[in-house]
Amino acid sequence: MAQIIKKGPSYMVRVTWRDEDGKQHKKSKSGFKTKAAARKAGAEMESSKYHGVLSTADPIFTDYYQNWYETYKHHQSSRATQDFYRYCINVVNDYFGRRKISTIDRATYQRFLNDFGKSHSKNTASKMNAYVRVAVKNAVLDNVIPADFTEGTTIVWDKTRTRQVEYLNMEEINRLVALVKESLSPGFPVRYMILTAVYTGMRLSEIAALTWDDLDLPFKTIEISKSWDFKGRTFKDTKTKSSRRIIRVNQELLDCLVELKANGHDLVFARKDGSVCGSSSANRTLRLFLDKLNLDKPGFHFHSLRHSHVAYLLANGVPLYAISKRLGHSNMTTTANRYAYLIDEFKARSDDQIERALVSLGVPDGVPTSSFL
Numbered sequence: 001m002a003q004i005i006k007k008g009p010s011y012m013v014r015v016t017w018r019d020e021d022g023k024q025h026k027k028s029k030s031g032f033k034t035k036a037a038a039r040k041a042g043a044e045m046e047s048s049k050y051h052g053v054l055s056t057a058d059p060i061f062t063d064y065y066q067n068w069y070e071t072y073k074h075h076q077s078s079r080a081t082q083d084f085y086r087y088c089i090n091v092v093n094d095y096f097g098r099r100k101i102s103t104i105d106r107a108t109y110q111r112f113l114n115d116f117g118k119s120h121s122k123n124t125a126s127k128m129n130a131y132v133r134v135a136v137k138n139a140v141l142d143n144v145i146p147a148d149f150t151e152g153t154t155i156v157w158d159k160t161r162t163r164q165v166e167y168l169n170m171e172e173i174n175r176l177v178a179l180v181k182e183s184l185s186p187g188f189p190v191r192y193m194i195l196t197a198v199y200t201g202m203r204l205s206e207i208a209a210l211t212w213d214d215l216d217l218p219f220k221t222i223e224i225s226k227s228w229d230f231k232g233r234t235f236k237d238t239k240t241k242s243s244r245r246i247i248r249v250n251q252e253l254l255d256c257l258v259e260l261k262a263n264g265h266d267l268v269f270a271r272k273d274g275s276v277c278g279s280s281s282a283n284r285t286l287r288l289f290l291d292k293l294n295l296d297k298p299g300f301h302f303h304s305l306r307h308s309h310v311a312y313l314l315a316n317g318v319p320l321y322a323i324s325k326r327l328g329h330s331n332m333t334t335t336a337n338r339y340a341y342l343i344d345e346f347k348a349r350s351d352d353q354i355e356r357a358l359v360s361l362g363v364p365d366g367v368p369t370s371s372f373l
Contacts, residue, residue: 002042004035011038015045018063018098046070059144061101062093068135079231088131091116101145110153117156125157165341166299167307170315173198175293186262189269190277190285197302199253201309201327203227204302206243208276209235210268212261217254221246224328230278243328310339314346 003014012030027045032038046067059067069085077085095112096104117125133150140148168176180195193207200207200222208228215222223246229236238244263272270276282302290297297304306327313323320343324335336343 002039002046004038004042009033011035013038013042013045015042018060043071058100058102060098061096061104062089062098064101064139064144065089065092065132065135068138072138078229078236084127085131088128091128092132101139104149106149106151106153109149113153114156117158119158119161121161121163122155122157122159124161125155129153129155163299165307165339166297166304167311167342168295168297168300168304170312172293172295173308173312176289176295179289179293181256184256184259186259187272188285189260189263189271190282192257192260193269193277193282194286194289194302194305195253195256197305198309199249200247201306201313202247203239203306204279204282205230205236206238208267208269211266212268215254215257215268217258220249220251220254222249228276230276233276238328240328240330242330245325245328247326307339307342310335311342314339314342 003016005012005014007030010030011032011034012028013032014026014028016024016026018024029041029045032041066089069089073085074082095115113125113129116128120128129150133148136145136150137148139145177195177198180191180198184191184195193204196202196207197204202222202224205227206224208230209226210222210224214225224238225244226235227238227243228234257268260268263270265274267274267276279302286300286302286305290300310323310327313326314320320332320335324332327335329335329338
């Protein structure tokens with residue numbers, strides 16, 4: 001990314017890159033009166049560097065990835081997304097070094113996934129692969145490479161580092177809700193956040209970003225149109241386009257949330273001083289409630305309330321399609337993959353129920369039941 005440097009009353013732009021032999025090059029321009037003008041010139045220099053040097057010299061994979069990120073993703077991504085892209089670029093650089101993108105084929109990329117997956121969880125391996133694949137697909141669009149070498153590859157992960165979805169059962173959810181309700185006080189908005197997560201399955205960043213105009217009390221709905229950037233302490237876009245949604249909620253939750261108007265802020269869950277509770281505080285408060293209930297769930301955290309919401313809906317026979325829409329997933333496949341363990345568990349229970357029902361009709365024990373689903 002172009003470096004902007006203050007030089008007296010003006011600004012200077014410096015661009016750095018390496019050629020195919022690893023030799024570093026620098027180019028600078030100065031005399032810009034405003035930082036905005038310098039930033040614009042920097043973007044043009046980056047583009048010129050990319051098209052004039054890298055594309056004609058058969059780009060190094062890491063260089064292409066770095067330039068693609070800076071051109072297309074950096075300025076439109078949240079801080080967390082920027083951090084993960086930088087992490088992925090470092091991972092690619094550590095493994096491929098100064099290797100040209102044109103020399104990488106499907107088998108090479110699969111070996112990269114195999115190596116990375118040995119020491120990472122399923123979630124990290126999947127996310128890293130997705131962040132690299134989008135750049136490679138753009139390399140095809142840019143005619144830098146003839147085909148997408150990530151197509152048809154599969155991620156590998158370390159099962160010992162992969163946490164199974166942990167959730168509360170119906171009895172545990174009811175106990176948690178009862179305890180949280182007993183302790184509600186506008187001075188502690190985080191408790192209301194826990195209650196909201198249980199009732200809606202919303203992400204913490206979505207809950208933290210709610211403003212009063214997102215709540216439609218007469219129609220009993222909540223609109224999720226933004227999320228909260230805890231680092232920048234401001235609003236940001238939702239995780240995906242499909243995350244923008246309107247969900248129905250019960251009157252009981254709305255009655256509780258209205259109490260928070262006493263804090264006098266536009267943000268529903270702002271403390272009296274206007275600050276917003278972060279993940280550390282939310283997890284710490286949730287842990288206190290779980291300890292009071294003697295629930296031994298060491299891996300349970302705030303996001304697990306989202307999983308618990310899904311489990312509760314599945315247990316009550318809510319269709320997967322409706323659950324997917326409520327969670328803000330782009331399609332049912334995402335929901336099915338994310339909650340495969342839960343779905344299999346409830347399917348096993350359903351199989352047992354079907355078998356008992358068939359037995360009552362005179363069907364002998366041991367008759368396969370899956371074919372009847």
